[in-house]
Structure formats: C-alpha cells, structure tokens
Amino acid sequence: MRKPSKLLFILSCLLLIIFGAGCGAENEAANDPKLLLGFSQIGAESAWRIGNTRDIEEQAGNYDVSLMLEDANQKQENQIAAIRRFIAYKVDVIAFSPIVEDGWDNVLLEAKNAGIPVILVDRDISTEKEGLTTCVIGADFYHEGVMAGEYLIRKADSLGLSQVNIVEITGTENSTPMRQRQAGFMDTIKDDKRMRVLESIDGDFLKSRGAECMRSLLESYGDKIDVVYSHNDEMTLGALPEIEKAGYVPGSDMIIISIDAGQKAIDVLKEGRINCVVECTPKLGKELMETALKLKAGESVDPVIHPDEQFFSDEQDTGSIPPRGY
Ligand code: GYE
Secondary structure (H helix, E strand, C coil): CHHHHHHHHHHHHHHHHHHHHHHHHHHHHHHCCCEEEEEEECCCCCHHHHHHHHHHHHHHHHCCEEEEEEECCCCHHHHHHHHHHHHHHCCCEEEECCCCCCCCHHHHHHHHHCCCCEEEECCCCCCCCCCCCCEEECCCHHHHHHHHHHHHHHHHHHHCCCCEEEEEEECCCCCHHHHHHHHHHHHHHCCCCCEEEEEEEECCCCHHHHHHHHHHHHHHHHHHCCEEEECCHHHHHHHHHHHHHCCCCECCCEEEEEEECCHHHHHHHHHCCCCEEEECCCCCHHHHHHHHHHHHCCCCCCCEECCCCCEEECCCCHHHCCCCCC
C-alpha cells in the first residue's frame, strides 16, 4: 500500500510541474506585450494634440504595445527628462514629438549609445549629426502652407481683389509646423503682386495667444486687414471673437484661413465665419505602432512617412463634410 501511493504522489508532482510550467508560459505570453514604447508628448495645447494622444493610446492597445506616455506640459526640458527616463527604463523604442527643432543632440546621442531606436512623431528636429533618429511620421507642413496659399489666390481671383493685405498668426517659434506652414504659404503667394504681408506674429499655437495677437493686429492695422492666416484652429478660434468685437464680420470683411480642421473649426466654416481650413490629421498612431514593431524586429523603415491630407473651404458644399473625430 505504501509503495503505490508514494509513486502516485511522485507522478502527480511530475504532472503538476509539466502542466503547471506549461500554463505559466502561456500566461506569460498573454501578459507579455510585443513591445515597450516610451512616448513623450508635447502637452495638451490644442484639440489636435488631445486627438493625437488619444489616437496613440488607442492604437497601442490595438497593436498590443505597452505604452509609457509622458506629457511634457509644453516644455522642452520635460521632454529631455522623459527621454532620459525611457533610456534608464530600457524601453524597446523611444518616440517623441519635439516641441521645437533644436537642442536634442545630447539626449539623442545617449539613446543611440544605449542602442534604442528613436522615432519622431508629428514634428522634425534639426541636427548636424547623422543617425540620431530613424524616421519622422508626420504631416507635410510645407504642403499645408501651399494649399492655404493656393486657396487665397483663388479667393482673391473670385472676389476680383487688386490688393490683399495679410496678417499671419504663427505657431510656436522654431517648431517644424511653424516654419513649414509659413514657408509653403509665402513661397506660393510671393509672385502674386496683389499679396502683401503686413505682419507675422507668434501665437504659440494657443487660443489665448491667438486672441492677444489678433487684438494687437487690429490695433495696428484695423480695416486694412483683408486676410488672417492662422497656423492652427485654436489660435483662429481665439482670434474670431476679437475680430467681431472690433466690428468686423469674419468670413466676409476678412478672409479667414486656418489649419488642422478639427470639428470646432469645421463647424465655424459651415457657419461661414472661416473661409478655408487645411487638414492636418492627428491620427498618426497606426503608423507609429507599425514602425516601432518593425524597428524592434530589426527591419528597415521609411525615413519620412506623410499622411494624405486635403482642405475644406467655402468653395465646396460644407454641409457634407463628415464628422472629424477630433
Ligand atoms: O497644428 C497644432 C498643435 O504639430 C501639427 O501642433 C502639430 C500642431 C497642430 O498644437 O494644433
């Protein structure tokens, strides 16, 4: 009696070890994400940015990517500190949206020395050094500026204007969208003799700054202003009430051109108080996850990935524009 029960005990232990270990491995696989991604977001300055963060979180879930998300509260030093934490944590891939273009060399060299690939999301950097980043996933901001300029030329033609006085409210100084949206627009209108830029003023992509800038532009130029070209919806939405308070009707007394095409600006376009909104999609999460997974697998990736973008304007039936989702 004693021998068989001991044998049974040993057999049960063996079975437990074999199956137990098997189950453990399965559980581990189920809980083990495919990749650990550190992402430093700029902040929450606009509907665009909030939509971008939401999309990245959703897509991380869809692709089984474990996301370490850090919000830099609009400060470059916070982004640099976040990247250092990602390096210390030994994430598989680092991604970040650089608030400005300069000043990243040191921290990116640290990431490179740690062997962690870096993806730029939304905005680009400027550097003399080779191989600090793998790719940039973001809009073609130059083309957005071109679309805004081309719209203005068509609008001036259709209204038969002989002189067009423009004020420009720009995004964060030294950021890629600010530089490129300005360059694309200016290059497009520069040979048109009717166009004159009265002033470009820094609105930092913020609604409150958009209002302040517009107040100061109205004080300086008043009814000389024919066109307000604003680098994002938030600043445009800040500027519009100021224009109205000063007694002008935006959309007819002044041509209003904006960028982003979030839902609020599209609603105002439908009311006729904005004339043109160039699209900039915040939905970069899918490309980000796919690119990060490729990098982890040691595959090569495209150095520049631009989403397709369009524009919306009073030249079309604005009633049929579908919901924007941000
Ligand atoms: O247009 C603006 C945001 O970098 C494209 O940043 C982005 C810009 C966007 O705050 O609304």
